[in-house]
Amino acid sequence: MFKKLIDNSTAKSPWIYHINAGSCNGCDIELVAVLTPRYDAERFGFKLAGTPRHADIVVVSGPVTSQSKERLIRTLEQVPEPRVIVSLGSCPRSCNVFKGSYSVEGPLDKFCHVDISVAGCAPKPEAIVLGLAQAAQLLKQKREEAAQK
Amino acid sequence: MIRFPYVREALTQVFSKPSTEKYPFVKKEAPENYRGRIKFHPDRCINCGMCIRVCSPGAIVRTVEKQEDGDLVTMEFHMDSCTFCQMCADFCTKNSIELTKDYEMVASDPKDLIESGTFLKKKPVPKKPISDELPPAPKVDDPEM
Numbered sequence: 001m002f003k004k005l006i007d008n009s010t011a012k013s014p015w016i017y018h019i020n021a022g023s024c025n026g027c028d029i030e031l032v033a034v035l036t037p038r039y040d041a042e043r044f045g046f047k048l049a050g051t052p053r054h055a056d057i058v059v060v061s062g063p064v065t066s067q068s069k070e071r072l073i074r075t076l077e078q079v080p081e082p083r084v085i086v087s088l089g090s091c092p093r094s095c096n097v098f099k100g101s102y103s104v105e106g107p108l109d110k111f112c113h114v115d116i117s118v119a120g121c122a123p124k125p126e127a128i129v130l131g132l133a134q135a136a137q138l139l140k141q142k143r144e145e146a147a148q149k
Numbered sequence: 150m151i152r153f154p155y156v157r158e159a160l161t162q163v164f165s166k167p168s169t170e171k172y173p174f175v176k177k178e179a180p181e182n183y184r185g186r187i188k189f190h191p192d193r194c195i196n197c198g199m200c201i202r203v204c205s206p207g208a209i210v211r212t213v214e215k216q217e218d219g220d221l222v223t224m225e226f227h228m229d230s231c232t233f234c235q236m237c238a239d240f241c242t243k244n245s246i247e248l249t250k251d252y253e254m255v256a257s258d259p260k261d262l263i264e265s266g267t268f269l270k271k272k273p274v275p276k277k278p279i280s281d282e283l284p285p286a287p288k289v290d291d292p293e294m
Contacts, residue, residue: 037167037168037169038168038170039169039170039172040169040170043169090206090228090229090230090231090232093229093230093259093262094206094208094227094229094230095230096206096230096232097205097206097232099206099207099230115257116255116256116257117229117255117256117257117259117262118254118255119228119229119231119254119255119256119262120185120233120252120254121232121233123252123254124185124252126170126172126177126252126253127252127253127254127255129172129173130172130173130253130255131255133173134255134257138257
């Protein structure tokens with residue numbers, strides 16, 4: 001009885017965790033702008049979680065630098081399944097202008113499967129809202145698949 | 150006398166609309182000169198390669214396939230690698246690259262973020278060999294000459 005209630009409530013409240021893997025901070029401030037009252041992603045239930053262990057959606061920004069690679073892998077391991085990984089901006093997808101640098105180990109899909117990518121440098125907050133909405137839908141799908149097993 | 154400095158402000162806030170943008174329900178148009186999704190017009194491109202030269206992240210890939218009557222050129226614009234600086238469009242002499250106002254670039258499949266176009270660059274027609282005969286002299290009708 002309670003399980004259904006919990007499932008319904010968790011579907012409407014996906015928590016995000018944000019990892020900065022060597023980003024220039026452009027995408028990060030756009031993500032923070034999304035959570036402010038102007039673009040208010042919190043009306044869809046998104047909430048910035050303080051720890052990866054509480055998160056459902058992981059938002060990664062920045063090309064994966066060699067300093068942040070270890071931390072990124074360790075953080076992603078702590079996120080419970082089912083999880084959705086969203087890449088924010090061009091950097092995690094392809095390293096953007098930093099590709100070929102000695103200190104960049106990306107792109108992100110070397111280390112994990114990227115479910116949804118939001119393009120733009122930096123993406124417009126509306127695009128991030130759309131990406132997060134798609135991520136929430138995908139998360140719901142993944143949960144249903146996990147429940148059937 | 151007791152003063153209530155914020156009463157007016159509070160009352161206007163209570164009866165005014167929230168400042169939140171109702172984004173997914175009401176679509177908002179991007180501002181003027183916004184640099185969004187790339188649109189490529191292959192019919193205008195002349196394969197000069199200037200866009201590839203000025204692209205700082207190297208997001209443009211050109212593949213050339215040799216054919217009988219010319220080269221089959223495919224230009225791919227990888228928008229997941231793009232900085233949206235518009236240098237390619239500025240340097241394009243034929244205006245074949247356009248950055249539209251579409252900002253909703255969200256994809257689960259990375260192939261959705263590639264804009265590509267193919268066109269045939271024809272070989273130049275060989276010029277006719279110049280004949281040894283001299284062209285006929287122009288007629289002079291002017292009586293004063």
